[in-house]
Amino acid sequence: MLWTISHLLTGMKLFIVESPTKAKTIVRYLGRGWRVEATLGHIKDLPPDNLGVDMESLEPTFVWVRGKKKLFDRIRELAKKATFVCIGTDPDREGEAIAYFVREELKRLNIPIGRVVFYEITPDSIRQAVEAPGEVNTHLVKAQFARRVLDRLIGYRLSPYLCKATGKLGLSVGRVQSPALRLVVEREREIIAFKKREYYHIKAVFEKGSVEFSALWNYRFERVENAKPYLEKLRRALFEVSLFSEERKEKEPPKPFITSSLQSVANQRLKMKVEQVQKTAQKLYEQGYITYPRTDSHRMNQQKAQEFMDYIKKTYGSNYVGKLRSFPQKSTTQGAHECIRPTGLTTPPLKGGELALYELILHRTLASLASPALLLERRAVLNPLYEGKGREEMPFMAKGLELLFDGYLRIYPEELELSALPFLQEGEVLKPKKIVVEKRQTQPPPRYTEGALVKKLEELGIGRPSTYATIVKTLKERNYVVEEKGYLKPTEVAFEVVDFLKEKFPGVIDYSFTNQMEQGLDEVEKGSRDWQELVREFFLSFKVE
DNA sequence: CAGTGAGCGAGCTTCCGCTTGACTT
Numbered sequence: 001m002l003w004t005i006s007h008l009l010t011g012m013k014l015f016i017v018e019s020p021t022k023a024k025t026i027v028r029y030l031g032r033g034w035r036v037e038a039t040l041g042h043i044k045d046l047p048p049d050n051l052g053v054d055m056e057s058l059e060p061t062f063v064w065v066r067g068k069k070k071l072f073d074r075i076r077e078l079a080k081k082a083t084f085v086c087i088g089t090d091p092d093r094e095g096e097a098i099a100y101f102v103r104e105e106l107k108r109l110n111i112p113i114g115r116v117v118f119y120e121i122t123p124d125s126i127r128q129a130v131e132a133p134g135e136v137n138t139h140l141v142k143a144q145f146a147r148r149v150l151d152r153l154i155g156y157r158l159s160p161y162l163c164k165a166t167g168k169l170g171l172s173v174g175r176v177q178s179p180a181l182r183l184v185v186e187r188e189r190e191i192i193a194f195k196k197r198e199y200y201h202i203k204a205v206f207e208k209g210s211v212e213f214s215a216l217w218n219y220r221f222e223r224v225e226n227a228k229p230y231l232e233k234l235r236r237a238l239f240e241v242s243l244f245s246e247e248r249k250e251k252e253p254p255k256p257f258i259t260s261s262l263q264s265v266a267n268q269r270l271k272m273k274v275e276q277v278q279k280t281a282q283k284l285y286e287q288g289y290i291t292y293p294r295t296d297s298h299r300m301n302q303q304k305a306q307e308f309m310d311y312i313k314k315t316y317g318s319n320y321v322g323k324l325r326s327f328p329q330k331s332t333t334q335g336a337h338e339c340i341r342p343t344g345l346t347t348p349p350l351k352g353g354e355l356a357l358y359e360l361i362l363h364r365t366l367a368s369l370a371s372p373a374l375l376l377e378r379r380a381v382l383n384p385l386y387e388g389k390g391r392e393e394m395p396f397m398a399k400g401l402e403l404l405f406d407g408y409l410r411i412y413p414e415e416l417e418l419s420a421l422p423f424l425q426e427g428e429v430l431k432p433k434k435i436v437v438e439k440r441q442t443q444p445p446p447r448y449t450e451g452a453l454v455k456k457l458e459e460l461g462i463g464r465p466s467t468y469a470t471i472v473k474t475l476k477e478r479n480y481v482v483e484e485k486g487y488l489k490p491t492e493v494a495f496e497v498v499d500f501l502k503e504k505f506p507g508v509i510d511y512s513f514t515n516q517m518e519q520g521l522d523e524v525e526k527g528s529r530d531w532q533e534l535v536r537e538f539f540l541s542f543k544v545e
Numbered sequence: 546c547a548g549t550g551a552g553c554g555a556g557c558t559t560c561c562g563c564t565t566g567a568c569t570t
Contacts, residue, residue: 018564041564049557067567094563148561155560163558174560282565294563466562474560 014082015130016075016102018089021286022121026088029123030130035082037075039089043068044101046148051156053149058532060149062101072105084112086130090337091117093525097144099136120301120338143524146531150517151175153539154508161544162500171497172478173508175517176463178501180471181480182509183456184448185490185498194444200227201440204239204382204396204432211422212433215239215382215396220440227437230394234384234435239396241428243381250372253408255298255327256339256365259465260458262293265364267451270356271486274450278469280357281340289348290361294465295337296458298327300368304341309369311345316410322371341365367412374405378421382430447487462514505542 013034017023020038027036044062046052052061064072079085087102089095099115106113114133118125151174158173200221205214221227255261259278266277281293305324313321342362350358378400383393400421403409409416424430448456454468463471472488475481480494501509517538523529 020565039564040566042562045562046560048559065563090563098563144562151561153560156558157560159559170558172559176561286565464562466564470561 012078012082013084013086014075014079015086015088018095018098019292021288022292025121026126029121029126035078037078039068039075039098039102040071041065042094042098042101043072043105046152051152053152058149058535060145060152075102076105076109079106079109079111082111084114086133087113087115087136088118088129091119093140093144093147093521096137096140097148100138100141103136122301139525139527142531143521146521146524146534147517150535150538153535154542157539157544158505158508158542162497165504166496166500168493170478171493172474173497173501173505174474175508175513176457176467176471177474177478178498178509179460179462179511179513180453180457181475181490181494182498182501182511183453184475184481184488185494187445187448188490188495191444191447194442196444197442199440199442200224201438202227202230202234203436203438204234205434205436206239206382206398206430207433208422208424208430211420213398213400213419213421215380215398217394217396219394221437224437224439231435231437233386234432237384237386237432239382239430239432240385241380241424241426241430242383242395244379244424244426246376246378246423248404249375249377251375251407251409252372253322253367253370254364254412256300256341256368257361258295258298258339259293260296260454260468262340262361263468264451264455266357266360267449267454270353270360272353272357274454274472275469276353277357280353281361284350284354284358284361287348288343289350289358290343291339291341292337293340295340296465297337298339300339300341300365305369307345308341308366312366312370312411316370319405320370320407320410322369322408324369339365363412367408370408370411371405373403373407373409375416376400376402376404378402378423380421380424385429447484447489449487453488460511460514461518462511507541 011033015023015026015030015034015036017026017036017038018041020040023036023038027034030036042065045065046060047063052063053059085106087099089098089102103113103115115136116129116133118129155172155174159171162171162173163169200223202217202219202221203214204217205212207213257265262281263274263277266272267274270277272280278293281290284290285293302324309321309324340361342358342365348358380398382396382398384396398421399419401416401418402420403416403418450472453472457463457468457471475488476483479491480497481488481490483489498509507513520529520534520538524531524534
């Protein structure tokens, strides 16, 4: 009996991950003999109150993240009693850096330490990972140092410079926030410069087989009086169908959610602030209802995908089942996690915002595996005929869009502008029911909503899933933007900051700066470039006195 | 003797990205 207990104690193995939720799952899969502990993200970082980088050597000083010393003391005590330590932090640049610092803290204990990677949390993938422990990838770690130090230098050297130059306190500059601010400011400038113009179109309304449809003469009259003489003539004319075409088009279902699309769609459809979306998704994740909510990968577990497709077949019929798809990954994708999807198909007992968000995720996930919608697109050109004068070159265009089969739209509705246009014969002559003048206005581009900004940033490769919501928050905290009826409006100081940066440090508000940095980091990750040389090249381009 | 300027230190502020409770308003 005693022997058994002491064997269990001495036989304890320790598995270290980032997220406590993951830890709970993994301990179930590993079972007896394993302890699984979470670091809650980074444990070491540059000090918050000073630069923490030697400007000569570019050597960084990493210190304990607040609260993590105590947390890690506990992990270290467990490690002392362990026979083996497995570091299973996320398989990406940041996760590798966490693994590095964990190993640095534990290596003097002289206990075997292995770095393991896995891309999904299933019993098989965890077991396989544990059976093939490797080393910490120092190239990835160096790339993280480069990223971190470059962001620090930009933030902590340029921000004070900006404050001094403008005589204003509390301003900030950053590789991510400054391009984001520029987007909002430049959109506002377009809106300010926008001149509203009114114009007039002539529209002909027809009816065939009790279907009413209209055709537009694509000529813009600046004043309604100019359209009047044509109206008189057209009201007496017949119209000949000079062209008719129809085409069936498939509308592909959307990809499953990743952080950016979840935030932008939930912001748009559920009217939730992106910060609220992220908090709610985190709760759903912690309760085990959805997968990890901070991801940039559309990848879906094949077995789960099959399960969802079986459900579509059972619930909607086999013609609603799509095909298993795989999506090309963007070069910035880090691939540590799957897409955001429900973990199963049992209905969880949720209400309010959590329920709404869960259902949105469920429907989007199912839709991504459903069949395309089938649309019928019809186009016609109608030309007026005049008595004695024959045909006049005034092409009136008519468009029709009809839904032949709803497909994924049945599960995940989207707004479609459907319009009726009956089948027409070329050469057919129609008498218009009425001819009318329509007043139109040119529209200024809209301000960014929180969701639209997140979507744009993701497209530009700026920011990461864990920070999209924070970027919006920072711009508000700095009083760079204010919210107006759900839209982001830049303040006076925002214009000033962007103009200053454009003049003094154009590189930092260049939308492709992050991409260029990522290319450099890629070389560091491959081991073909020195990380400090990379930081030097990028930061020296700013020339801060 | 009063005003000025240089130099110094203290205190405050600033970045992005990884992860959740433990705090305070």
